[in-house]
Amino acid sequence: MRAATYQGPGEITVEDVPKPEVESPEDAVIRVTHTAVCGSDLWFYRGESDREEGSRVGHEPMGIVEEVGDDVTSVEPGDRVLAPFAISCGECEFCRKGLYTSCVKDESWSGENGGGQGEYVKCPHADGTLVRVPDRYADDEDTLESLLPLTDVMGTGHHAAVSAGVGEGDTAVVIGDGAVGLCGVLAAQRLGAERVIAMGHHEERLELAEEFGATDTIAARGDEAIERARELTHGGANHVMECVGAASAMDTAIAIARPGGTVGYVGVPYGVTEEGLDVFTMFSDNITLNGGVAPVRAYAEELMDDVLQGTLDPSPIFTKTVGLDDIDEGYRAMDEREAIKVLVKP
Amino acid sequence: MRAATYQGPGEITVEDVPKPEVESPEDAVIRVTHTAVCGSDLWFYRGESDREEGSRVGHEPMGIVEEVGDDVTSVEPGDRVLAPFAISCGECEFCRKGLYTSCVKDESWSGENGGGQGEYVKCPHADGTLVRVPDRYADDEDTLESLLPLTDVMGTGHHAAVSAGVGEGDTAVVIGDGAVGLCGVLAAQRLGAERVIAMGHHEERLELAEEFGATDTIAARGDEAIERARELTHGGANHVMECVGAASAMDTAIAIARPGGTVGYVGVPYGVTEEGLDVFTMFSDNITLNGGVAPVRAYAEELMDDVLQGTLDPSPIFTKTVGLDDIDEGYRAMDEREAIKVLVKP
Structure with a gap:
């Protein structure tokens, strides 16, 4: 064969x-x-x-x-x-x-x-x-x-939403506009999220995110993306879905989470060990890190x-x-x- | 004054x-x-x-x-x-x-x-x-x-137990025999844990842990402590309480957690940023990290x-x-x- x-x-x-x-x-x-x-x-x-x-x-x-x-x-x-x-x-x-x-x-x-x-x-x-x-x-x-x-990818996007605790009426931020992030948008709206904020770098993928149910999109990187997400969520989201699998995306997820919130992550966290995770912010804000391989x-x-x-x-x-x-x-x-x-x- | x-x-x-x-x-x-x-x-x-x-x-x-x-x-x-x-x-x-x-x-x-x-x-x-x-x-x-x-410290030990999801009939491992760890033992048994395994370095503190309700104690460090805890829990605990606040203790907690388990942590994670957190094990085993300042x-x-x-x-x-x-x-x-x-x- x-x-x-x-x-x-x-x-x-x-x-x-x-x-x-x-x-x-x-x-x-x-x-x-x-x-x-x-x-x-x-x-x-x-x-x-x-x-x-x-x-x-x-x-x-x-x-x-x-x-x-x-x-x-x-x-x-x-x-x-x-x-x-x-x-x-x-x-x-x-x-x-x-x-x-x-x-x-x-x-x-x-x-x-x-x-x-x-x-x-x-x-x-x-x-x-x-x-x-x-x-x-x-x-x-x-x-x-x-x-x-x-x-x-659809099961993985769903696992991100479940791990982030997304439920009816919630606001969720989805980091990543790849296949998993886009499926994460589908999963979040399917679980009843009222607002789904998709974050990525590619205009045409964010357009697909909107077709999949994203109510807002953020086409930015780094601090600008964090600031915009915190603005849209009035200070941070209770449910953040990390659908990239990279140290920078994990840092962004933690920075966007509201105190007491949950980061659901499903991407292999490449680079995190080298660069470290912002455990201090997680500690002081009681942010939960949940998820893993779906x-x-x-x-x-x-x-x-x-x-x-x-x-x-x-x-x-x-x-x-x-x-x-x-x-x-x-x-x-x-x-x-x-x-x-x-x-x-x- | x-x-x-x-x-x-x-x-x-x-x-x-x-x-x-x-x-x-x-x-x-x-x-x-x-x-x-x-x-x-x-x-x-x-x-x-x-x-x-x-x-x-x-x-x-x-x-x-x-x-x-x-x-x-x-x-x-x-x-x-x-x-x-x-x-x-x-x-x-x-x-x-x-x-x-x-x-x-x-x-x-x-x-x-x-x-x-x-x-x-x-x-x-x-x-x-x-x-x-x-x-x-x-x-x-x-x-x-x-x-x-x-x-x-009692509220902090309790937060570790709550964050680790300790409930009736559970087995919990408490890492640390300081005041918070000892209060964590009290909290775990108060929440109904059937087995509470206290881990530390000081014999007299582990004796107090037993008075507080620990069913087992582990007086060891590093790999030996991990091995013993995995043995006692037949492969890892679903509920691990990190009551030290140090990179090494966090690593121990993650190593002891059973796949799908939860680490509840309440100590300021000194050293974790420098040394990194074992996010790969957390990822592949779907271990949740929950907790923070109590x-x-x-x-x-x-x-x-x-x-x-x-x-x-x-x-x-x-x-x-x-x-x-x-x-x-x-x-x-x-x-x-x-x-x-x-x-x-x-």
Whole structure:
């Protein structure tokens, strides 16, 4: 089969690799019909994180179940499924309490599972991981493209909103106008926020934020952005969603939070250890820091319900679509910020 | 009147200073009968934080109201009162939601209010700040000594427990065997924790922790302490109370937290900015960081109820009592860890 592989910074090639097969009775093999390039894929693409050369990449697969192991009961061949970026057994303490990203099995899509950007993937712990799309919607292309973000960014934006404690009538500030930030705007308005203030650097992405429900936008950086957000919230927001994953964005989030408020963060906090976190402001203002890597499996059903009912549609974040053979062009477009998020159809 | 003043690192002297007087209609002047030396007083005593030479010190006063301004309605001359370390108006947004430490008036005991370690203090915003001790208990020395910690350390230990989300049947780890940590043990068991694991370095303080309700103690540092705590909690605690206020203690707290758990912290996080916080572990394990400077005014009534009923008694933390003229000896004893906390009777 064909699969995208990492060959070093800036270099993604599509190679012939062994097709994964069912090995354990809990496995399922999926023919991937839709997948995506993730902002987090850019870390190794840019050489900012280490990755083994030749390794298969991707972690947001959707497709058709081709084969299942003997113990798999929740899906069968022919079913349309999507899979969260984190594999989960569904049975351990952490899966049972909804913290699927802390599953004790600690499996990932990479390695011999085949990556998520290829023709097939093997899903270990299929019953604990896969989300079945109801048959009625299983071949509706528009619906599938709206569901695909549930594998990662929509669940992650939702986790930011949940972690920030966003609820009915609240005012939330969303930092970041990437795919996660935009999904965060959708999530905040979906949870009933009265005001959603989107902060970013790209006019056209902030326009999409407005389409997604942002009531205000701030196109500024650093102190100017902080000042504007504090002005709009009359002194700081009780709910701040950090959807960038950078030390500067975390500092901005803390500076924008109202005393007693909560920062919900979902981006890997690159640079924070080096530069330090403004713990003194957090301390004196009793600001809570909540969140982490999003257990998107926990949110899949409720978000899918809304997508299927037509009340939630994150698909506009896919501003470019490529075939598997052109996936390098997808990486390039995201790296150069030409595309918000790239849909890949193997 | 006589009042303790800071004269430079290691030097506290008692000087004749002007007695404070009611100036605003919201003021009260209190004759101080009981006060204390705080662990946070040691920062300037040790030269670790800046403080103006000649400034009056202290922030945990209890005493008898001597005079009140025209607008004060909650207390009158002759009343026994205690005052939290933070002055609060009781009327602003933050006071109304219980976050008294973020009061917009931003007043403190130092300066012309007279400090808390002297014969008299002036309390601005008396109605929003002072806690009246019921007459029946107003002259009972044992009760007063049990109530005095509500001005700071008992409320702070309670804030750590509340911030860490400690509830009935929980297991909590309390890091720190100083006055705040010991009060944290009392608070955790009071909130219904089934297991309270106290961690510290001093055998006799850990014995007091056991008297206060600790079910287990860990007398170790660094990796050994972390390993032992993870062992006792079968992989990490859902509720960790950081009652030290140091980068190393914060790191220990994060390392001990179970995935999805909460660290409640109440100590000024000295050193954290320089050394950085382990945000990566927090991120991958979805560990919440909650807490900050304790709004002890919010907790005064409920804690006082328990003290007056005899079900809560933090007074054993006072292992030394001095008169005002010997307060320098109190500072020395706390600095050298001879005393857990020093009671001062002006």
